[in-house]
Amino acid sequence: MSVAGRSVGEAFVAIAGRDGVRDDVPARAAAAVDGLVPRWVVRPASLEQVSQVVALAHEAALAVAPRGSGSALELGCPPARLDVALDLCGLDRVVEYNPADVSITVEAGITVGALAARLAPHRQFLALDPPGASTRTLGGIAATNASGPLRVRYGTMRDLLLGVRFVQADGVLTWGGSKVVKSVSGYDVPKLMIGALGTLGVLGELTLRLHPLPDAERSWLVRLPSAEAAQAFVERVVDSSLQPNRLEYLGEQVLEAVFPGPTSSAVAVSIGSVEEAVVEGGERLAALAKAEGAQILPVPDAFWSDAERALTPSEGEALLQIASLAGRLATTQRAIVEAVRASAPRARVWTSCCAPLGTVRVRLADTDLAVTTAITKRLRDEVAEIGGSVVIARGPSALRAAVDPWGPVEAGAFALMRALRDDLDPKRVLNPGRFVGGL
Secondary structure, three states, rough: OOOOOOOOHHHHHHOOOOEEEEEEEHHHHHHHEEEEEOEEEOOOOHHHHHHHHHHHHHHHOOOOEEEEEOOOOOOOOOOOOOOOEEEEOOOOOOOEEHHHHOOOEEEEOOOHHHHHHHHHHHHHEHHHHHHHHOOHHHHHHHHOOOOOHHHHHHOOHHEEEEEEEEOOOOOOOOOOOOOOOEEEEOOOOHHHOOOOOOOEEEEEEEEEEEEEEOEEEEEEEEEEOHHHHHHHHHEEEEEEEOOOOOEEOOOHHHHHHHHHOOOEEEEEEEEOHHHHHHHHHHHHHHHHHHHHOOOEEEOOOOOHHHHHHHOOOOOOOOEEEEEEOOHHHHHHHHHHHHHHHOOOOOOOEEEEEOOOOOOEEEEOOOOOOOHHHHHHHHHHHHOOOOEEEEEEEEEHHHHHOOOOOOOOOOHHHHHHHHHHHHOOOOOOEOOOOOOHHHH
């Protein structure tokens, strides 16, 4: 699309309509990323409009930042430049739903809460529960690879995403995965899009695998004297015939916030199935706890949302995501405590771990830039020997400018990432600078 003879802003209006384009100061300020304010905020009403907007930006050498609910804007490096905030929340329709096939195709701007309401009459659900899930868009969850405690049974978006329809950096609309009409040759496109932060394409539609809603679900808290005891208990559960929906290790600060009691460590477990299986599972879980000399208590339905709130950083705080190993749960927890004590004895730290997978969330409070940087570097050293990672999932822009939020990446892996970016977005139109290594 030629922009000769008219302004870019007028061209955007011609595509998305007057109501779909904002260039006033309040709207632009609300769409800022790390203090960088876009020149336009464009809200397309269809995937075809997204394609046209991106094509125009590509031709005019403008930087585009796709966004949904805006809940993960503190993930990644500060952007290198930003011209167009591409608001995808207007793409919120269900494209195709086949309850008998246990799959659904939706537009990327639909929220988890809106999808749940659509699926509820059919007793089905999308098994994803990242923090703040109900108001987060599915495109944003895919782009950030966000997940929650349910991943222990159902996996992450990588396991549930069957296909995508997306807009390439040059504006070409294409497909990947299931129902492929046209695809990008040689790439497993759906998996490429997960966690890429919108740098390889703008997600427009997602085809997702669903699951039946359990007839019943109950949760328990198993109180244990130490992280070592918690690790031993988790190993017993994993080696048993139990199939919990959630199996989370919770540190002292989280427990104090959601279920106070005389313990510094605990494992929270939920089991979902038919009523009889849930009752039987609870009895077997109690037997495993008794064998470890642990106390087991039922917890209310609000327990999981309360724990999520306890782990949500306030403004100015940091959230770290650690990829370790299940067999190092106690070692990792001890390293977190020691790193905090060494750098800031008065700092507060909340921890939660998807115990069978070894993925840890760490909320840090009462720390400054130097302290958070020191803690992050020390923890990266701790997990480096096992090929683990520590990502700053949320934190002030000053922190993410001072220390690489993604951490070190093996040279071969980074070379592959760069080659993909060069192939799919050589002009760096989509979210430039925010991904690993400033890609």
